[in-house]
Amino acid sequence: MADNVTPRVRVPRDAAAGETITIKTLISHPMESGQRKDSDGNTIPRSIINRFTCEFNGESVMEMILEPAISTNPFIEFQAIVPESGTFAFTWYDDDGSVYEESKDIAVS
Amino acid sequence: MALGAAAATALPMSARAAIEDAIAAFTDGAEMAESGITLTAPEIAENGNTVPIEVSAPGAASIIILAAGNPTPGVATFNFGPLAGAQAASTRMRLAGTQDVVAIAKMEDGSYAQARQEVKVTIGGCGG
Amino acid sequence: GNWSKLAAQQALTQDQLLQFDTFGNVSLVHITDIHAQLKPIYFREPEINLGVGDNKGAVPHITGAEFRKLYGIEDGSPSHYALTYNDFSALAQTYGKMGGMDRVATVVNAIRAERPDALLLDGGDTWHGSYTCYHTEGQDVVNVMNALKPDAMTFHWEFTLGQDRVRELVDGLPYAALGQNIFDAMWDEPAAEFKPYQFFERGGVKIAVIGQAFPYMPIANPGWMFPDYSFGIRDEHMQQMVDEVRAQGAECVVCLSHNGFDVDKKMASVVSGIDVILTGHTHDALPEPVLVGDTILIASGSNGKFVSRVDLDIQNGRMMGFRHKLIPIFSDVIEPDAEIAALIDEQRAPYEAELTEVIGQTDGLLYRRGNFNGSWDDLICDALMSEREADIAMSPGVRWGPSILPGQDITREDIWNVTSMTYGRAYRTEMTGEFIHTILEDVGDNLFNPDPYYQQGGDMVRIGGMGYRIDITKPQGSRITDMTLLSTGEAIDPAKTYVVAGWASVNEGTEGPQIWDVVENHIRNQGTVTVTPNTSVEVVGA
Ligand SMILES: [Mn+2]
Ligand SMILES: [Mn+2]
Numbered sequence: 197m198a199d200n201v202t203p204r205v206r207v208p209r210d211a212a213a214g215e216t217i218t219i220k221t222l223i224s225h226p227m228e229s230g231q232r233k234d235s236d237g238n239t240i241p242r243s244i245i246n247r248f249t250c251e252f253n254g255e256s257v258m259e260m261i262l263e264p265a266i267s268t269n270p271f272i273e274f275q276a277i278v279p280e281s282g283t284f285a286f287t288w289y290d291d292d293g294s295v296y297e298e299s300k301d302i303a304v305s
Numbered sequence: 306m307a308l309g310a311a312a313a314t315a316l317p318m319s320a321r322a323a324i325e326d327a328i329a330a331f332t333d334g335a336e337m338a339e340s341g342i343t344l345t346a347p348e349i350a351e352n353g354n355t356v357p358i359e360v361s362a363p364g365a366a367s368i369i370i371l372a373a374g375n376p377t378p379g380v381a382t383f384n385f386g387p388l389a390g391a392q393a394a395s396t397r398m399r400l401a402g403t404q405d406v407v408a409i410a411k412m413e414d415g416s417y418a419q420a421r422q423e424v425k426v427t428i429g430g431c432g433g
Numbered sequence: 434g435n436w437s438k439l440a441a442q443q444a445l446t447q448d449q450l451l452q453f454d455t456f457g458n459v460s461l462v463h464i465t466d467i468h469a470q471l472k473p474i475y476f477r478e479p480e481i482n483l484g485v486g487d488n489k490g491a492v493p494h495i496t497g498a499e500f501r502k503l504y505g506i507e508d509g510s511p512s513h514y515a516l517t518y519n520d521f522s523a524l525a526q527t528y529g530k531m532g533g534m535d536r537v538a539t540v541v542n543a544i545r546a547e548r549p550d551a552l553l554l555d556g557g558d559t560w561h562g563s564y565t566c567y568h569t570e571g572q573d574v575v576n577v578m579n580a581l582k583p584d585a586m587t588f589h590w591e592f593t594l595g596q597d598r599v600r601e602l603v604d605g606l607p608y609a610a611l612g613q614n615i616f617d618a619m620w621d622e623p624a625a626e627f628k629p630y631q632f633f634e635r636g637g638v639k640i641a642v643i644g645q646a647f648p649y650m651p652i653a654n655p656g657w658m659f660p661d662y663s664f665g666i667r668d669e670h671m672q673q674m675v676d677e678v679r680a681q682g683a684e685c686v687v688c689l690s691h692n693g694f695d696v697d698k699k700m701a702s703v704v705s706g707i708d709v710i711l712t713g714h715t716h717d718a719l720p721e722p723v724l725v726g727d728t729i730l731i732a733s734g735s736n737g738k739f740v741s742r743v744d745l746d747i748q749n750g751r752m753m754g755f756r757h758k759l760i761p762i763f764s765d766v767i768e769p770d771a772e773i774a775a776l777i778d779e780q781r782a783p784y785e786a787e788l789t790e791v792i793g794q795t796d797g798l799l800y801r802r803g804n805f806n807g808s809w810d811d812l813i814c815d816a817l818m819s820e821r822e823a824d825i826a827m828s829p830g831v832r833w834g835p836s837i838l839p840g841q842d843i844t845r846e847d848i849w850n851v852t853s854m855t856y857g858r859a860y861r862t863e864m865t866g867e868f869i870h871t872i873l874e875d876v877g878d879n880l881f882n883p884d885p886y887y888q889q890g891g892d893m894v895r896i897g898g899m900g901y902r903i904d905i906t907k908p909q910g911s912r913i914t915d916m917t918l919l920s921t922g923e924a925i926d927p928a929k930t931y932v933v934a935g936w937a938s939v940n941e942g943t944e945g946p947q948i949w950d951v952v953e954n955h956i957r958n959q960g961t962v963t964v965t966p967n968t969s970v971e972v973v974g975a
Contacts, residue, residue, distance in 0.1 A: 216390030256386025263379035267397040275390030351651040429652035
């Protein structure tokens with residue numbers, strides 16, 4: 197299991213109704229590819245974040261499937277439409293079964 | 306001068322077949338348009354372990370990213386939901402040497418579009 | 434070299450060097466790639482500087498007699514000595530050393546006397562390249578530059594001081610630290626410490642200076658020393674910045690760039706709305722601007738040899754005309770500014786004994802600049818092979834490093850001027866013939882890729898103990914052939930392993946003695962160094 201996995205997201209605090217905003221997410225994670233060998237020549241088992249989702253008030257913004265070629269500390273930037281005030285829910289799924297969650301509120305003025 | 310950072314010079318046959326297989330798995334062998342999708346990647350990677358890449362395909366349901374010269378070509382798939390502000394996303398990827406990065410979009414109407422760009426991964430180390 | 438020293442000095446006067454009919458309403462003063470050379474130096478310009486693709490045969494890829502013919506420079510004249518390589522040793526005896534920041538100060542002050550609000554802009558590669566700069570982590574140069582009161586600077590080798598030290602120095606800088614392409618690596622946003630541009634109101638004109646740092650910093654130099662930053666050309670962001678400053682009322686847009694000349698040329702054709710690009714990094718000195726569309730490109734040399742002055746006439750947000758002079762800093766002709774001279778000596782005082790210690794002598798000219806090995810590089814490669822007991826030596830193709838005349842003493846300062854860096858460990862390792870080939874191809878493509886955006890602005894890696902043939906017209910992978918081990922005359926075997934010594938590895942944790950110590954030991958053992966001309970690289974397709 198990966199240690200000290202910390203998700204971070206950047207979402208504007210407010211937006212106009214129907215506005216498109218930019219969201220950036222980063223999660224600290226080694227993204228062990230399963231292709232590296234340790235000093236004894238043994239293959240280090242794969243351990244990555246394999247899926248990420250972003251929803252707003254329960255509706256999908258986007259889903260990403262991540263493969264071992266995604267870099268350490270996966271960075272994802274994308275855009276969302278904000279129809280009303282509400283909450284963005286971000287979820288990262290680890291190979292080891294762990295699920296990491298983060299949420300951000302946004303106010304529509 | 307850097308040591309031990311050998312750049313891939315030739316693409317092994319197996320990798321070539323793997324990328325074709327990965328494309329076919331996504332498109333079911335359908336024709337792909339050469340426009341309708343934009344792939345933005347650096348000419349030269351600052352670091353082969355974290356290469357920034359951006360894809361954009363207005364009207365796409367999903368976009369797949371493949372690395373033609375990696376041991377396994379799969380990199381990422383983006384599936385856009387109804388609240389996506391654009392059918393576009395950025396991430397960072399690992400490249401085992403200079404190679405083509407491929408992005409393919411599956412459009413809402415079931416058609417496909419692809420874009421390719423070579424990204425150079427250099428040993429580096431000399432400067433003015 | 435027919436001129437006597439006396440005749441030469443009579444013919445050259447400070448007034449003549451500074452003569453300029455002030456023009457228009459704005460003056461730009463450009464210095465770049467000083468590489469911490471606070472004192473006058475000799476610096477031989479390149480003999481071989483090959484252009485590829487669209488830049489084949491275009492300046493700055495013209496040298497020697499052809500260069501003099503192009504610009505109408507008389508043989509044996511001061512400009513011949515300052516701008517071309519032929520007869521360098523003889524002309525150096527006649528015309529003396531060039532540069533010195535105290536002389537530069539005199540020139541800057543004279544320009545300010547005529548145009549008090551002239552903008553002084555530093556193109557970077559300033560806080561790197563000398564014994565005192567290394568030992569003070571750039572503080573000596575910062576102290577001297579601050580006294581010159583520049584208005585802005587951009588960056589390259591400064592980052593090899595490490596990101597913490599760069600932040601510390603930038604934090605205390607009394608002028609703008611610019612780089613529209615310096616990004617925070619984590620969030621891919623403009624880095625907070627470096628502004629993309631700065632506005633100046635001069636001569637009633639609103640001027641925006643946009644900075645462009647060296648785009649390939651983490652590739653050409655050790656990225657692990659500044660992991661928080663990402664660079665790149667980012668020409669789309671440059672266009673955004675130009676549009677932004679124009680929208681804010683900029684009547685004149687100046688780009689203070691460390692892209693390198695050919696990269697700037699391409700950028701000028703891609704980005705619209707820049708009036709002047711002050712180029713740097715590739716160390717070219719051009720007596721006239723190069724025009725790309727409506728943009729003028731200025732190349733101001735390196736190591737303090739030149740100061741460029743550009744006067745602009747800006748009317749209603751348009752550049753109506755310009756006047757330019759590349760001012761050569763003849764150190765025996767231009768009076769040093771007393772205040773800056775004293776300040777420079779103050780920086781050097783704690784190190785004077787170490788700096789001036791004579792290590793040996795040279796019986797030939799030691800120089801570096803050029804696409805392939807210079808004699809300084811050959812000496813460094815010889816030192817690596819003998820001191821590190823290697824078959825083959827590799828030395829980076831950097832463009833800095835002053836020259837030493839035949840018969841001159843080599844001091845410790847001289848050795849540091851061509852070797853000083855924060856990652857100077859001299860490694861010793863084994864490489865297969867195939868891997869050596871891969872390295873040469875990789876570096877060759879950084880220099881000879883026909884697309885300037887793939888060029889990093891360094892010269893070819895210098896090789897000792899091995900010869901090769903390079904066809905610069907071929908693509909990466911097929912430029913380098915006929916690799917030969919000079920000690921045996923045998924072809925390099927791709928499968929065989931060779932002992933290779935080198936320095937300036939960008940890899941963290943490189944082990945070995947410092948390169949300056951390796952070179953010092955070698956020169957001490959030789960007493961007088963004799964470097965035989967290197968004929969082991971055959972260049973095809975030039
Ligand atoms: Mn430089
Ligand atoms: Mn530079």
